[in-house]
Structures are given as C-alpha cells and as structure tokens.
Amino acid sequence: MKVQESDFIRQKKPLLTRLLNRLLEEFPYASILAVDSKARLYSASRRNISVSEDDLLTMRGFVAKVSDGSHYAEYSFNEVSEEKLEEICRKVHDLAALSSSILPQGLEEQEYPVPTEDPTVFEGSTEYEVDPEEMGDDAVLEHLKALRDKGLSLSDQILDVYAFCTYQKYTKLFLSREKDLLQNVMWTNGTVSLMASRGEEIKDYYKSYSCLGGMELLSQMEAGVADGVGMVLKLLESEPMVPGEYECICDPEVTGMIVHEAFGHGVEMDMFVKDRALAPSYMDKYVASELVTMHDGACAAKESATYFFDDEGTMAHDTVVIEKGVLKNGISDLQSAMVLHTAPTGNGRRESYRRKAYTRMTNTFFEGGTDDVEEMIASVSYGFLLENPSSGMEDPKNWGIQCMVNIAREIKDGKLTGKIFSPIVLTGYVPDLLKSISMMSPNVQLGGGGYCGKGHKEWVKVSDGGPYLKARIRLG
Amino acid sequence: MTEQILAALAQLGIKTYLISETDKESLECFFVKKRLDLKRSTDTKEVEVTVYRAFEKDGKDMLGSSIVQIHPGQGKEEILDVLAGAYRAAALVSNPYYELPSGRKEEPVPANGRFAADGLAESMKNVCQELFAADHRTDVFLNSAEVFLRRHKTHILNSSGVDVRYETYDVWGEYVVQCVEPQDVETYHQFKYRDLEAGDLQKRVEEAFETTLARARASKAPKAGVYTVLLSGDQVKTLFDYYLSRASTNMVYQKYSNYEVGCQVQGGQVEGDLLTIRLKAKDPYSPEGIPMKDRTLLEEGVLKTLHGGARFAYYLGVEPTGKYRCISVPVGSTPLEEMKSKPYLHLVSFSDFQMDDFTGHFGGEIRLGFLYDGETVTPVTGGSVSGSILDVQDRLTFSKERYHSADYDGPFAVRIEGLRVAGEA
Numbered sequence: 001m002k003v004q005e006s007d008f009i010r011q012k013k014p015l016l017t018r019l020l021n022r023l024l025e026e027f028p029y030a031s032i033l034a035v036d037s038k039a040r041l042y043s044a045s046r047r048n049i050s051v052s053e054d055d056l057l058t059m060r061g062f063v064a065k066v067s068d069g070s071h072y073a074e075y076s077f078n079e080v081s082e083e084k085l086e087e088i089c090r091k092v093h094d095l096a097a098l099s100s101s102i103l104p105q106g107l108e109e110q111e112y113p114v115p116t117e118d119p120t121v122f123e124g125s126t127e128y129e130v131d132p133e134e135m136g137d138d139a140v141l142e143h144l145k146a147l148r149d150k151g152l153s154l155s156d157q158i159l160d161v162y163a164f165c166t167y168q169k170y171t172k173l174f175l176s177r178e179k180d181l182l183q184n185v186m187w188t189n190g191t192v193s194l195m196a197s198r199g200e201e202i203k204d205y206y207k208s209y210s211c212l213g214g215m216e217l218l219s220q221m222e223a224g225v226a227d228g229v230g231m232v233l234k235l236l237e238s239e240p241m242v243p244g245e246y247e248c249i250c251d252p253e254v255t256g257m258i259v260h261e262a263f264g265h266g267v268e269m270d271m272f273v274k275d276r277a278l279a280p281s282y283m284d285k286y287v288a289s290e291l292v293t294m295h296d297g298a299c300a301a302k303e304s305a306t307y308f309f310d311d312e313g314t315m316a317h318d319t320v321v322i323e324k325g326v327l328k329n330g331i332s333d334l335q336s337a338m339v340l341h342t343a344p345t346g347n348g349r350r351e352s353y354r355r356k357a358y359t360r361m362t363n364t365f366f367e368g369g370t371d372d373v374e375e376m377i378a379s380v381s382y383g384f385l386l387e388n389p390s391s392g393m394e395d396p397k398n399w400g401i402q403c404m405v406n407i408a409r410e411i412k413d414g415k416l417t418g419k420i421f422s423p424i425v426l427t428g429y430v431p432d433l434l435k436s437i438s439m440m441s442p443n444v445q446l447g448g449g450g451y452c453g454k455g456h457k458e459w460v461k462v463s464d465g466g467p468y469l470k471a472r473i474r475l476g
Numbered sequence: 477m478t479e480q481i482l483a484a485l486a487q488l489g490i491k492t493y494l495i496s497e498t499d500k501e502s503l504e505c506f507f508v509k510k511r512l513d514l515k516r517s518t519d520t521k522e523v524e525v526t527v528y529r530a531f532e533k534d535g536k537d538m539l540g541s542s543i544v545q546i547h548p549g550q551g552k553e554e555i556l557d558v559l560a561g562a563y564r565a566a567a568l569v570s571n572p573y574y575e576l577p578s579g580r581k582e583e584p585v586p587a588n589g590r591f592a593a594d595g596l597a598e599s600m601k602n603v604c605q606e607l608f609a610a611d612h613r614t615d616v617f618l619n620s621a622e623v624f625l626r627r628h629k630t631h632i633l634n635s636s637g638v639d640v641r642y643e644t645y646d647v648w649g650e651y652v653v654q655c656v657e658p659q660d661v662e663t664y665h666q667f668k669y670r671d672l673e674a675g676d677l678q679k680r681v682e683e684a685f686e687t688t689l690a691r692a693r694a695s696k697a698p699k700a701g702v703y704t705v706l707l708s709g710d711q712v713k714t715l716f717d718y719y720l721s722r723a724s725t726n727m728v729y730q731k732y733s734n735y736e737v738g739c740q741v742q743g744g745q746v747e748g749d750l751l752t753i754r755l756k757a758k759d760p761y762s763p764e765g766i767p768m769k770d771r772t773l774l775e776e777g778v779l780k781t782l783h784g785g786a787r788f789a790y791y792l793g794v795e796p797t798g799k800y801r802c803i804s805v806p807v808g809s810t811p812l813e814e815m816k817s818k819p820y821l822h823l824v825s826f827s828d829f830q831m832d833d834f835t836g837h838f839g840g841e842i843r844l845g846f847l848y849d850g851e852t853v854t855p856v857t858g859g860s861v862s863g864s865i866l867d868v869q870d871r872l873t874f875s876k877e878r879y880h881s882a883d884y885d886g887p888f889a890v891r892i893e894g895l896r897v898a899g900e901a
C-alpha cells in the first residue's frame with residue numbers, strides 16, 4: 001500500500017501557494033518547503049516501558065527561502081494562516097535586508113545567481129505492508145515486550161534487554177515558481193540491545209533493523225535475540241585489543257560505516273566549496289582498490305534514507321561516487337552546485353524545517369564483489385573479523401578515519417578462534433585503507449538504523465552498507 | 477494555546493498532565509571565509525504535552541504516560557483526538573506509580589545579560605565581531621563558521637500546581653580554522669555562551685590558530701605503545717561526564733549503575749587526586765518544572781547525591797533534582813609544568829573523543845598531540861588512544877591550571893599513566 005498524503009498539507013497548500021506568489025512579487029526566487037511528520041517511539045526494557053511521539057521527528061512547519069538576486073535568506077516558522085501571511089512576508093523581507101546591520105566591518109555577503117529551474121510537477125509515495133497506526137500501539141508494544149522477555153529468559157546473566165522500535169511517516173511539499181512537488185514517505189527502525197555486567201563494567205550488544213515501510217519490520221526482529229544473548233555473554237570474556245595493523249574482514253555493517261565515514265563525508269560538495277575536502281584534487285584518480293564501486297543516492301536503494309526529492313526541490317539521484325577504484329563524482333546540495341557549476345544531486349537535506357539544508361548522504365554503499373566469505377576468512381593468517389560498529393567520525397580535509405567497533409573476532413591460520421576483543425578503535429588514512437581492499441563478497445546488505453551528523457549536529461536519517469570486505473586496518 | 481489544551485484535557489477527563497510550551501526565536505549566520513553565505517531566522521512555538529494515566533495491574537499501582545506535540549493551528553477536534561490517543565497509549569505503559577513534582581505559580585524569571593539587553597540582531601553583530609577579531613593573519617585563518625543566537629521563552633505547568641515561566645538567551649556555534657603551510661590542515665572548534673564574555677571568544681579563536689599551526693607541523697603518528705597521557709580541555713569534561721552519567725537516577729534505577737550515596741566512586745585505594753564534582757544549574761527549572769540549584773555530586777570521591785527527574789527519584793526514594801549536564805571541579809595541585817617534567821603524550825585534539833558510560837572505555841583518533849621523549853617535544857597526528865576509566869581512576873592527577881567552557885569549569889588537564897596508543901609500528 002502507498003503512504004497517504006497528510007490532510008494538513010493538502011489543506012494548507014492553497015494558502016502556501018498564495019504565500020509563495022506574494023514572496024515572488026518581491027523576490028526573483030522564492031520557495032516554500034512544508035513538512036508534516038509523525039513519528040512514534042516504542043520501547044520495553046526490564047524496568048521501563050515507553051510509548052510516545054518522537055519529539056525530534058514529529059513536526060509541522062515551513063521554510064521560506066528567498067533570493068534578492070544575489071543573496072539568500074531563509075525563514076523557518078510553524079504558524080500559517082490567512083491573517084499571518086503579511087506578517088510572514090514582512091519577516092522574510094526584514095531578514096533579507098538585515099545583512100548590513102549584523103555584519104561587522106571587513107565581512108561581506110556571498111553573491112549567488114538565482115537558480116534556474118525546469119518546470120516539474122511530481123507526486124510520489126513509498127509503500128508499506130503494515131500500517132503502524134492500524135496495527136495499534138498495543139500490538140507494537142506487545143511485540144517488543146515479547147522480544148524483551150525472550151532475551152531475559154535465555155540467561156540469568158542478562159542484565160537487561162532493551163527492545164525499541166520507531167517509525168516516521170512524513171509528507172513534504174515543495175513549491176517554487178516552476179516546481180510543485182509532493183512526497184509521502186514512511187520508514188521503520190528497530191533495535192534489540194542486550195546488556196550484561198562484569199563488575200562495574202556493562203557490556204552491550206545490539207542488533208538493528210530497518211526498512212522503507214511499516215511494522216512489517218517487527219517480524220524480522222525475533223530471529224536476532226538468541227544470537228544477541230550469545231554475543232553479549234561472549235563480550236564478558238572479551239579482552240582489550242593489542243594496538244596494531246591487522247588483516248581484517250569487515251562485515252556489511254562495518255563496511256557501511258567505513259563507506260560512510262571514510263569516503264561519504266569526503267565527497268559532500270559543500271565541503272568542496274569551503275575548501276574542507278581533499279576529494280576535488282583526486283577526481284578521476286585512483287582512491288581505492290579496483291574492486292571498489294561506491295554509490296550514494298536517495299533512489300539508489302530502498303531503505304530509511306529513500307525519498308523522491310530533497311529539501312531544496314531537487315529530484316533524487318543514484319550517484320556513482322567511486323567507479324572501479326576511481327573517484328568520479330561528489331554529491332551536492334543546490335547552493336553548492338551553483339558555486340561549483342555542477343548539477344545538484346538531490347542531497348540537500350535538513351534535520352528539520354527549523355534547520356539549514358546541507359549536502360548530506362542518503363543511502364551509501366559499496367557494490368558487491370565475487371569472493372566467498374569463508375574463503376576470505378581462510379585467507380587471513382592472523383587478523384580479525386570486525387562486527388557491530390557503534391559510531392564514527394569523518395575527516396574530509398585530511399582523510400583520517402575513526403570508527404568505534406564493538407567486536408573483533410580473532411582469526412588465526414584462516415580460522416576463527418572463538419576469542420573476542422572489545423572495544424576497538426579503527427583508524428587510518430582513507431586511501432591506504434580503501435586501496436588495501438583485496439576481497440569482497442557478492443551480497444550487499446544495507447542498514448538504515450542510524451543517524452548521520454554534520455560535524456557534531458544536524459542529524460539526518462541515513463543508510464549504509466555493502467558486502468563483506470577484506471582490508472588492512474589499524475586497530476587500537 | 478495552553479487554555480485550549482487545558483480545556484481539551486478537562487473534556488477528556490485527563491487529570492494528570494505536564495504541559496511545556498516554548499516560544500523559540502533564532503537568528504543564524506553561516507560564513508565561508510569572511511563572506512556571509514546564508515542568513516536564517518526561525519520563529520516557532522513548540523508545545524509538548526505529557527499525559528499520565530493511573531491504573532492498577534496485578535494489584536499494583538501504575539502510572540503510565542505518553543508524550544505528544546500540539547502544533548500551532550490545530551483545531552479543537554484535532555487536539556482532542558491527539559490527547560485522547562496519548563491517554564490510550566498511557567494505559568499501555570505499565571510503569572510503577574510515582575508522583576509528579578508539585579509547585580505553585582511562580583513569578584516569571586526574565587533573561588539577564590547583554591544578549592537580552594541588545595536583542596538578537598545587535599548581539600549577532602557583537603558575536604561576529606568577536607569571532608572574526610583575530611582573523612587577520614595570512615598563515616592561519618577562519619575557514620568557515622556558523623553562529624546561532626537563540627531566545628527561548630518557556631512555560632511549564634502541570635496538574636500538581638507547577639506553573640513557571642522563564643526566558644533564556646544563548647549563542648552557540650562552530651568554527652573551522654585552516655592553515656595551508658607546511659601542509660593544508662584544519663581544526664574544528666565549538667563555542668557556547670549564555671552571555672557574551674567580552675574577549676573570551678576572540679581569545680579562543682587565537683588559541684585555535686596556534687593549535688592549527690601546530691597541527692600543520694605534525695606529520696607522524698606516535699609509535700604504538702603505552703604512554704603517560706595528558707588529556708586537556710573538553711576531553712577532561714568528557715572523562716568526568718562518566719561520573720555524571722553513572723550518578724543519574726535513570727542509570728541507577730535500571731541497575732545500569734551500582735552507585736549509591738556514600739560510595740567511593742574511584743575505588744578503594746585512591747593513590748591519585750580525589751574527585752569533587754559540583755552540579756551547576758543553568759536553567760531555573762528542569763523540563764518537569766523542578767527548581768534547579770547548584771549541588772554537590774562528589775566530595776573527595778564520595779557520592780553525595782543522585783540526580784534526575786521525578787519518576788526515577790520517586791522509585792529510589794531520593795529527592796528529585798532535575799537532570800544536570802553542567803559541572804564544576806576544583807583544580808588540582810600539580811602545575812602543568814610539573815606534569816610535563818617527565819616524558820608524556822599530551823593529546824590536544826581528537827576526531828571525536830568518546831566515553832562509553834556503560835563500559836567506562838574511552839578513546840578516539842588523535843588529531844593533534846605533543847610527544848615529549850625526555851629531550852624534545854614533537855607534534856604528532858594519527859593513531860588512537862584507548863583505555864578504561866575503571867582501570868585508571870585511582871591514579872588520576874589534576875592540573876592546577878583551570879579551564880572553562882559552557883558546561884565545565886575545572887582542571888585544564890588530567891594526567892593518566894599507562895594508556896595504550898595505536899600508532900606507527
């Protein structure tokens with residue numbers, strides 16, 4: 001079934017069209033983005049139950065963006081009515097004229113052209129199988145409680161099981177002189193996190209699940225509980241990593257984190273504009289092993305970061321970033337593309353209507369290869385199988401990489417020994433790491449359970465992944 | 477809007493509730509080099525309603541709750557529908573009974589300081605002036621910056637009499653410093669102020685320039701091994717946040733932390749400095765309307781209080797304090813010069829220095845450090861450091877020098893012996 005348009009957006013569209021036309025009387029460019037988003041969180045742990053709206057993702061609001069012909073200004077608001085139209089127009093006008101009074105001596109305003117637009121009318125909806133609202137809060141919560149109870153029942157050593165699920169269903173409307181775009185999207189995420197204690201230290205292990213769709217996701221979550229219990233108990237016996245550079249096999253989740261942190265951030269073209277990325281000087285050069293082909297795009301996969309158009313009204317793309325080891329393209333928002341004289345790639349995304357649009361990743365992944373996973377492990381004389389990534393940080397300027405990984409399974413003479421090391425800090429120089437990739441498995445898996453920040457803020461939903469890969473990596 | 481919500485709650489027979497209504501205004505500037513790339517303003521009203529529902533389950537008293545947003549422009553029927561949905565959801569949330577904070581209508585707490593006096597536009601000009609005041613060098617410069625000036629007017633009321641209002645201003649943002657010779661590098665910095673502290677932001681930018689110049693001279697990672705490490709600045713706050721997190725009623729009630737008032741959190745035999753942490757109240761009230769005041773969290777390593785909201789405090793039988801994130805820590809007695817008299821690795825900047833509140837493990841990739849081998853000091857970059865606070869907390873040494881940021885006031889540096897570093901072979 002298709003996600004339905006929000007009644008609120010449908011009712012407000014005539015008013016927003018009048019607001020747009022009123023702004024276009026004063027400004028050569030104006031656009032309105034309207035968002036109606038509903039998101040709910042469900043969780044069950046040993047001593048806590050929760051069913052609430054997600055206050056970060058539940059919102060109704062608008063952004064009016066204008067250009068006076070050379071400078072841009074944006075006004076975010078969440079009250080619109082016939083009576084308020086003039087007040088909104090006045091606030092946009094005042095903001096557009098504000099620069100001279102807030103800029104100290106020596107600073108000036110960047111000049112931009114007015115964007116050219118092709119006439120586009122679009123309406124699209126993603127699909128789902130089980131509507132969370134039809135399923136009901138009680139049924140969702142019962143499912144999570146069952147997962148929790150199953151995890152707790154499997155071992156007395158389990159301190160807690162936190163079963164969590166969330167969905168976001170949103171409608172976005174983008175209006176400008178030439179564009180009238182509407183999209184209705186829903187994604188769902190779930191996590192089962194298990195905890196066990198070793199004295200004061202609490203070890204945890206999580207399995208996350210995601211889909212572009214609805215509560216059909218819940219049926220996938222049960223299978224991982226027993227494995228999760230086994231893993232967290234093994235973590236109790238884990239040892240700290242002996243720092244060094246090792247042959248490593250990365251599972252698709254760790255591959256996804258490397259794709260995202262190592263290279264995805266490095267090709268966000270707003271960083272090119274600021275001279276904060278090394279990538280421009282490596283265009284059409286080898287930056288990775290010839291085995292590596294990398295994609296990013298809101299229509300490159302069906303996952304949590306899939307949409308039809310971005311928050312600046314650019315239609316979604318499937319961008320080939322690296323082709324057989326050679327850097328081919330970056331990803332960009334509209335304003336960066338204007339500076340760089342390139343075509344925008346549909347990656348202009350906002351955390352919410354309250355925030356600025358930046359170049360952001362969407363669904364980012366490596367294509368698969370031809371190697372069998374067992375053969376990959378057998379090829380390692382001494383190294384680790386890396387699993388369960390937790391977080392990472394980008395460094396587009398210097399191509400450093402930092403990923404935190406929960407589990408390194410020891411491999412000796414081509415066999416897993418059963419010994420586990422944790423936690424792991426994975427670091428290195430991105431091209432060294434990507435050029436060291438020597439094997440890749442065929443199957444690509446994406447996970448969309450996480451959020452991506454720009455620096456330390458601006459959280460947006462992303463997915464990432466790829467195949468199992470073999471590379472040489474510094475672990476600490 | 478509050479009246480509409482109260483009327484709807486009454487119509488639905490919902491007797492227990494918490495309403496938080498915030499008018500938010502902001503002015504935002506985004507710079508690339510010395511050019512204003514984009515200016516933004518926001519003007520929103522955000523209303524969150526927590527609906528509570530008391531019921532019995534298996535002979536025990538329960539209090540469920542569910543949080544919903546009420547959006548400006550929503551009509552009476554839609555508000556009724558949203559609140560009724562929340563009331564139904566609250567019946568599913570079988571958490572043990574607890575009591576909401578009680579209170580009364582209090583006088584509004586106005587914002588003070590220069591931001592409040594000058595308003596958003598004038599304050600923005602002043603902040604930008606401070607930010608760019610040092611940016612006149614050719615060897616090192618501001619690559620880009622973002623400045624967010626905010627005014628929030630918050631009204632919190634609940635069904636137990638709490639009815640409080642307060643206003644806050646703050647500025648926060650980030651800046652990136654670039655140096656192109658001898659190698660093209662950048663460093664990332666954040667700032668946050670409740671009021672403009674004349675000269676402070678300019679001084680921080682000047683320090684960031686020096687850090688970035690040093691980063692440009694650093695080309696190698698330290699050799700892999702075990703080091704005496706000095707952590708400084710914001711990393712020290714991240715380290716101490718472990719204790720703040722473990723002392724929250726949320727962590728303790730759920731048995732994720734074994735802290736109890738009176739316990740020695742640094743272990744039995746502490747050979748290093750004993751830790752004292754004061755909790756600093758930044759807002760006059762917590763999101764539940766609990767009056768916030770400065771408190772002592774740790775005194776000489778001994779836990780004095782647990783902090784957190786009403787629910788978990790009720791379960792644990794302690795006073796609800798609201799949740800704190802700002803701390804002050806008395807400085808130590810060891811001068812930085814003395815810390816640096818023996819070989820050390822002073823780690824100044826990380827990609828993202830992290831502390832895991834569950835495991836106690838901390839670490840991160842090294843963006844800039846200074847390695848002293850007993851003879852020379854060499855800037856280093858790359859590799860990573862990792863350790864466990866549980867392994868080292870009994871042997872920490874705090875510097876005599878002080879550092880302060882929006883959420884921290886305390887020792888500038890902490891010396892930790894025996895940390896593993898992943899670096900050059």
